Amino acid sequence: MAESLPVGGFPAFLSSHKTLFIVLWISAFGSVFLWQRDIVGAGFSVFGKAGPGRSMSGSRPFEFNITDFGGVGDGVTDDTAAFERAISAISKLGKRGGGQLNVPPGKWLTAPFNLTSHMTLFLAEDAEILGIQDEKRWPLMPPLPSYGYGREHRGPRYGSLIHGQNLEDVVITGHNGSINGQGQSWWIKYRQKLLNHTRGPLVQIMWSNDIVISNITLRDSPFWTFHPYDCKNVTVRNVTILAPVFGAPNTDGIDPDSCEDVVIEDCYISVGDDAIAIKSGWDQYGIVYGRPSRNILIRNLIVRSMVSAGVSIGSEMSGGVSNVTVENVTVWSSRRAVRIKTAVGRGGYVRHITYRNLTFDDAQVGIVIKTDYNEHPDMDFDKNAFPILENISFTGIHGQGVRVPVRIHGSEEIPVRNVTFRDMNVGITYKKKHIFQCAFVQGRVIGTIFPAPCENLDIYDEEERPVKLSTAQNVTDIDYRV
Known part of the structure; x- marks a missing residue:
């Protein structure tokens, strides 16, 4: 019919x-x-x-x-x-x-x-x-x-x-x-x-x-x-x-x-895992396949992930990920809010990523960049295939009930470059040290944010004039117990 x-x-x-x-x-x-x-x-x-x-x-x-x-x-x-x-x-x-x-x-x-x-x-x-x-x-x-x-x-x-x-x-x-x-x-x-x-x-x-x-x-x-x-x-x-x-x-x-x-x-x-996970292949197989994920717009969502993250990039990102915008997203009752995860052997890149107007409500960790997510298809991956992480911005980040607002865990082989924070105010539930954790990260903070950023980041005023330039991009201050 x-x-x-x-x-x-x-x-x-x-x-x-x-x-x-x-x-x-x-x-x-x-x-x-x-x-x-x-x-x-x-x-x-x-x-x-x-x-x-x-x-x-x-x-x-x-x-x-x-x-x-x-x-x-x-x-x-x-x-x-x-x-x-x-x-x-x-x-x-x-x-x-x-x-x-x-x-x-x-x-x-x-x-x-x-x-x-x-x-x-x-x-x-x-x-x-x-x-x-x-x-x-x-x-x-x-x-x-x-x-x-x-x-x-x-x-x-x-x-x-x-x-x-x-x-x-x-x-x-x-x-x-x-x-x-x-x-x-x-x-x-x-x-x-x-x-x-x-x-x-x-x-x-x-x-x-x-x-x-x-x-x-x-x-x-x-x-x-x-x-x-x-x-x-x-x-x-x-x-x-x-x-x-x-x-x-x-x-x-x-x-x-x-x-x-x-x-x-x-x-x-x-x-029961990532609400959204942007991927582009796994280690040497993704490098050879060579198809990036790019031009992705994620907006106006409510997401929850008690096990993983609200919005993730990776960890399988060997073909590259670029030009991603995540805006107007609420992450509630989650283990992590937004996360980029990669490892030695992935190769590829994550670049030109914009997070804007995010709300975290009861998240254990707000923002995560992790470079030692060591899960591989086999042991034949290239141990010199280091992914590139650069040009990542966070603007308008707010919330409450967050234990660790930021954890950026770069490494000597995989530094995180050109990260920007602006207009951030996240209520925290854990007020001891290590609430803003950084290692091998270079970037800047524009204006005043809460909680106070780690020493690895340059400080600029609202007109983007330098206030204090960091000399400690490689300082390690990661505590996974928190």
């Missing part, structure tokens, strides 16, 4: 999320973002060119319902074949504008399936796609080329529940329907070392362009939740991503990996 009907417009952000999110947004943190609303629709113009903020298609000339292909949606019947038949039908419509697959209310149990180009997957309110828990139904795929033998195990890896490769113009959206990986069994087997292959993400799109995910909930992924890999023009907007904050290992929220021109905005993420 096909209909030439326009796709419905996206609902407003606040009306598309469930009660818990609305309460958190309004009562706890929402006011932080109100002033920013005038630029939410600006797309990627911050980087000086058109990008994923534009409307991707607006409508599809053909619409289908999953029930037209035999879908049942009772949470028990295997609907895999129905999804495959529907997507096969849409794949034949690319030259005619593509098609939309509507998933009505119900529980749609399925094994992994592949998307096609010029397709919209639309999840109605109370529609939930459920991943089959039997790992034998999840296909095995080759390791990612920029990761070498495998992320958790050598050899093949499990594919994602919803997968796509070499695609163009793909939209996953709806009226806040859900995609549920039912990852509990995966997490248990991982902890018990019963899996022989790397777990699969919930949604993974590879080598593709013009991808939009909006107005849905992603939850309980077996592994990373949304993993765009070597993609261009990716938008994630008005998405809720959930997993237990403990006991759900490696359930990162969004991991742009060797991606270019990415916007992530207006999302709520609470997961």
Whole structure:
């Protein structure tokens, strides 16, 4: 059955999320973002060119319902074949504008399936796609080329529940329907070392362009939740991503990996690892693959990570990461707020990173730059491949209940250069020494910040005139007991 009907417009952000999110947004943190609303629709113009903020298609000339292909949606019947038949039908419509697959209310149990180009997957309110828990139904795929033998195990890896490769113009959206990986069994087997292959993400799109995910909930992924890999023009907007904050290992929220021109905005993420982790390959494999992550805008988020960090860069960053803006983000009840992590052997670079208007609420450590994150795919990495960390700025950093506001742990081989702090006032819960920790870092503080910066940084007044220049860039003052 096909209909030439326009796709419905996206609902407003606040009306598309469930009660818990609305309460958190309004009562706890929402006011932080109100002033920013005038630029939410600006797309990627911050980087000086058109990008994923534009409307991707607006409508599809053909619409289908999953029930037209035999879908049942009772949470028990295997609907895999129905999804495959529907997507096969849409794949034949690319030259005619593509098609939309509507998933009505119900529980749609399925094994992994592949998307096609010029397709919209639309999840109605109370529609939930459920991943089959039997790992034998999840296909095995080759390791990612920029990761070498495998992320958790050598050899093949499990594919994602919803997968796509070499695609163009793909939209996953709806009226806040859900995609549920039912990852509990995966997490248990991982902890018990019963899996022989790397777990699969919930949604993974590879080598593709013009991808939009909006107005849905992603939850309980077996592994990373949304993993765009070597993609261009990716938008994630008005998405809720959930997993237990403990006991759900490696359930990162969004991991742009060797991606270019990415916007992530207006999302709520609470997961068992990094809420967002920007990556670009692992050690010698990422260096050879050579695809950086760049031109990434992250804004208007509320995130939580009790195990890792709200927004991370790395540690797999061997292809390089540059031109990243993180603004108007609240990190609450987290182990770390924002973090850059790397190590000897990574190579690559992290440069031109801007953090602006961040709020930390109950974070153990606020800002972390770590250069000894020694996890490697194998022992053949180049011990002379030193990453470059430079041109990183923090402006408008505020919060309360933070134990250590800043920990920048550079090293002689990997110094951190040209770091700038301006307009920072973070209420601390630990008032002994070492509250602002630095080693092998060079940079400056403009104006007055609280707490007082470490001696490694130059001090400038508000007009950026030098007040005191540091002679101690290599002073080590790191205390991981704090």
